[in-house]
Amino acid sequence: GAVVSQHPSWVICKSGTSVKIECRSLDFQATTMFWYRQFPKQSLMLMATSNEGSKATYEQGVEKDKFLINHASLTLSTLTVTSAHPEDSSFYICSAPITGSARNQPQHFGDGTRLSIL
Amino acid sequence: GESVGLHLPTLSVQEGDNSIINCAYSNSASDYFIWYKQESGKGPQFIIDIRSNMDKRQGQRVTVLLNKTVKHLSLQIAATQPGDSAVYFCAENMRGTSYGKLTFGQGTILTVHP
Numbered sequence: 001g002a003v004v005s006q007h008p009s010w011v012i013c014k015s016g017t018s019v020k021i022e023c024r025s026l027d028f029q030a031t032t033m034f035w036y037r038q039f040p041k042q043s044l045m046l047m048a049t050s051n052e053g054s055k056a057t058y059e060q061g062v063e064k065d066k067f068l069i070n071h072a073s074l075t076l077s078t079l080t081v082t083s084a085h086p087e088d089s090s091f092y093i094c095s096a097p098i099t100g101s102a103r104n105q106p107q108h109f110g111d112g113t114r115l116s117i118l
Numbered sequence: 119g120e121s122v123g124l125h126l127p128t129l130s131v132q133e134g135d136n137s138i139i140n141c142a143y144s145n146s147a148s149d150y151f152i153w154y155k156q157e158s159g160k161g162p163q164f165i166i167d168i169r170s171n172m173d174k175r176q177g178q179r180v181t182v183l184l185n186k187t188v189k190h191l192s193l194q195i196a197a198t199q200p201g202d203s204a205v206y207f208c209a210e211n212m213r214g215t216s217y218g219k220l221t222f223g224q225g226t227i228l229t230v231h232p
Contacts, residue, residue: 046220
């Protein structure tokens with residue numbers, strides 16, 4: 001069964017709207033989660049690292065004021081796309097390691113959120 | 119904004135054949151590698167991983183080979199089935215970076231014909 005859950009799975013909204021995407025770890029705690037973006041027929045690109053209780057770390061070129069990340073609990077990270085525009089339309093995917101804090105453990109991914117901005 | 123992307127490489131095989139999917143990774147400092155399978159509209163699904171102190175690792179119907187000299191990774195799928203049709207990505211984690219921070223390869227579309 002799924003170990004990382006995302007919600008919603010699909011959202012369509014008007015340009016200028018802010019959209020919040022949730023990523024939950026099921027039956028385990030995740031002090032760190034990762035947010036990726038994937039455009040059609042392309043690979044996944046890491047956007048940011050979400051850290052429980054502290055600020056997220058953003059990859060180069062990702063606007064932190066545009067993509068707000070909050071990791072307020074050990075099982076939930078949220079990504080808010082603020083004032084979304086059509087170019088923000090993409091597939092957003094989160095991931096979390098399932099075992100403790102050891103390096104080199106497989107990431108488990110959510111099933112993604114399809115965001116379409118009209 | 120959206121980056122200009124290349125078309126993903128494709129591999130078509132007949133059911134029952136063996137499949138080999140290749141990946142060239144970018145960073146010689148990477149010490150952990152993972153293969154993921156992604157079906158349409160879903161997140162990546164873990165298949166198999168390998169650490170840089172190994173050259174080969176086997177799972178159920180899958181084998182990963184690592185050639186650090188030429189920075190090449192391959193995924194072999196034995197007796198490929200229609201359910202194996204998906205996009206396959208390799209991913210690397212660089213030594214010294216935040217754990218779990220992955221750089222994904224381009225991806226390969228595998229189509230299995232019955």
